[in-house]
Amino acid sequence: MKRSDLEVYFIMGAENCKEDPLIVLEEALSAGVTFFQFREKGDKGLKGNEYIKFAKQCQKLCKQYNVPFIVNDDVDLALTLNADGAHVGQDDLPLKYIRKQFEGKIVGVSVHTEEEMYAAVQGGADYVGIGPIFETISKPDAKPAAGVSFLSRARYNFPNFPIVAIGGITTENANEVIRAGADGVAVISAISQSRDRKATVQKFKKLKK
Ligand SMILES: Cc1ncsc1CCOP(=O)(O)O
């Protein structure tokens, strides 16, 4: 995994889409998103065979566009589908255990403090997700928007470690996040609910490093 793979990191579940989620994903992939995270959660989320079928369809699209297919939280699904990796939160750890299960695959970790960042790097994470940077509408239980201060500190402490920023990121505020040191932006609503997905993704791809 390269740091540049994190440039435009699309995250989506069926609940984030007003249109057919597979059409939303295909449009995002053809517009040039560089990474995809399957994040199907919440009580309205698909369950059982529907859930697995939807995940496989998303994985198939990612394969067609040669974009990494990462599963959020559901480590078992990631292993069952032989996904390109998993993204886990602090309550999904211990990382050592997950790292072993995903030899040669991508393991991403959400971090909110310097201790969590240090533990993620030490534990062998391939990248960290830092946020929410701004207020988000897509995660009801998100921590308060933290701004870019922790992001900048994480970059200062780990100049070469892959970092993606997340939370309320739009084409308007994305430059600030890149300037603060993120390698890329992880986005749900700005892409899944965009009126012009292609234009939105293109704007995210032109961010000034
Ligand atoms: C999954 C997650 N983790 C922190 S904020 C967030 C949601 C990001 O969604 P959006 O890009 O729509 O703000």
Ligand SMILES: C=C1C=NC(C)=NC1=N
């Ligand atoms: C909470 C999250 C933080 N960061 C990323 C990349 N994905 C997530 N689901």
